[in-house]
Amino acid sequence: MAVITYREALNRALDEELARDDRVLLMGEGVGECDGAYKVSKGVLAKYGPNRVLDTPITELGFTGLGVGAAMAGLRPVVEWMTHNFALLALDQVVNEAAKMRYMSGGQFSVPVVFRGPNGPAEYLASQHSQALESYWVHVPGLKVVAPATPADAYGLLKSAIRDDDPVVMLEAEMMYGLKGEVPDGEFLVPIGKAEVRRPGTDVTLVTYSKPLWTVLEAAEELARQGFSAEVLDLRTLRPLDEEAIFASVRKTNRCVVVTESWPQASVASHVAHLVSRNCFDRLDAPVELVSGEDVPMPYNHALELAAQPNVPKVVAAARRVLYAEE
């Protein structure tokens, strides 16, 4: 099994899907000549040519709409957003067109498009470019949203997203493109809508997704040193949520902490907390805790930037609160 980067895993998935199905195309700012802003599409222009790999103008609403239209016309476009911060310009095409088309056309049109790019804070990018905006997509019925945290999931979920007949938004992360991990050599898919237990445990369930998974795994290790067995559940897909996986874990541990780098209000975490309290009420020994990004625009000062994000001490403290083991 090869150990490759998250970036290489995405590239391999794109390459394989472009080769497998000639309806698949890639479009976005600099995806061809420049190999993409984060070099995810390295080499695909040379391999598949400018009819399959399209460099677009810097106009998110325009090329996102182009992708939606192409999908309605029978192609399977992958639209790369340089980051989700810029995708705010394209909200109308995603929310009002892509997500609604199957419903409003009475099933006559489907929109098999993938919107993908990095989401969440990286470093030193200030408040407009350091946002975790998954709530914007997760909010909308008609969309599917995936947030892989490992190279293998990035590969398997991108392939599943491309093959899905409905619009899928994919959340990557600048800080994860260089992340290395094992990816099986043979082709495989990761199903949309299935969470994964990353670390089994008995005392508390730590629910998370995307980049914070790595913080949470560290926190689980620290909790183990303190004598607590934490189960780490990686959601992987944010819509549709693998609710049964969440409930099964919480019913076992009786305690739940949800960790996200997005803001707390109307977040994936607050929704998970609601689902848990609604469905696991009689199995809860403590209120569900959230560890989120702080409820502020991301500070530029680096010390404050780090302090505004979930970290190991915050996760450990929240876990200890629900364990009634506060220091």
Place this chain on the structure above:
Amino acid sequence: MAEKLYMIALSPTMTEGTLARWKIPEGQAFKAGSVLCEVETDKASMDYEAPKDGVLLKVLLAEGGRAAVGDVIGIIGKAGESPDALLAELSRVVAAPPQAGAAPASPASGAGPSPASSAAAPAAPAATVPAPGPSPAASDPGGPAPSSPLARVLAAELGVDIRSLRGTGPGGRVVKRDVEAAAGGRAPAVPGPATRPAAAPVSAQATPVPRAPSGEQTVRTEPVAGKRAVIARRLSESFFTAPHYYLKRTVDAERLLALRESLADPEGRKPSINALLAKLAAAALARHPAVNAGWKDEGAGKAAVEYRSRADVGLAVALPDGLITPVVRDCGSKGIARIDEEMAALIAKAKGPGLAPEEYTGATFTITNLGGFGVEEFTAIINPPGSAILAVGAALAEPVAMPDGTVAVRKRMRLTLGCDHRVIDGAVGAAFLRDLAGLIEEPGRALA
């Protein structure tokens, strides 16, 4: 404006207290600085003084109840004000654990003598700042017990009456571990209403006789708190950390008793034997500074021995609910009459309102005397920070072989000196006991 009266830290280490008694009834006015209530802390019974003038509008912590520092124990305000708004607020803040023993659904208060049992601790409503760790129950009169959903389900499954549990979660919330502990027989349970009729006042001291058919074993569990817990902890610490050994010696008490007779005042009052022994012990300690010393752990594996210049002699005094060791300072430089006077005053205070911490801590040497119970000899546990304790038996008449070969009937006492071997080696302790025995047999030598 009516305001909450909080349990406050009455000693630096106090985290919770037991309300021993309210000194004024509900509805009565008080002046700033007057004593509102007495609180038993981890160390002593302390006076809670009024922070300002006012009226005790509502008592929320009944006598015998426990509360964490920061819990609300009452409501104070001006005459004619109503506590209702605050009561409503408090009941919103915290749901309540059951009040075993208290009248169901009635405020924990009840003015004056409360029907609450000490164990059941119908405590203050509303820890507005939830105390971490095992927290005394907060009470929302009439509301349901605060408990986690899981705790309720588990309690039902395991057949545990959740209303009988004291929660260890925030604000007294009963959580999973409380139910499991109860089911496992290690219950932090308090007697339920069934065993404590609501109307029957139960004093903290009383040991009710269980009404059970003869031959049937019944068990009553009293949570250990306050003074009892402190005694248990201190004695265990001493006995399990200080390596004890014991030296026994019999002394002729005739001259000591004669001295006591000779010191009688015009009304015939004589000093106590213990006052005489304190004086003689101080004289012997002056000759053996190694015995007037104490082991001191300084952390990080380091320790030191502290040698004290003054003989501060403690005397173990039995109380109805425990024991305490009042200390007479500097017995070496005080006369017997003064020692006797101070000792008597401390004993009276210990049995009455209670001693202040500085009156019962820091004994460099301790005397315990069970002679009054007819005990001939016994061993005792060292009272830190001292390193030696003298256990004194009864002075009993017995036949003795005298130096001239005759047999005489003399009053003699058995002394047992308990020593901390880390500080006092056997020969050092033996030399001290020899000299103390000499002083008791010839008390005049103490003057030398």
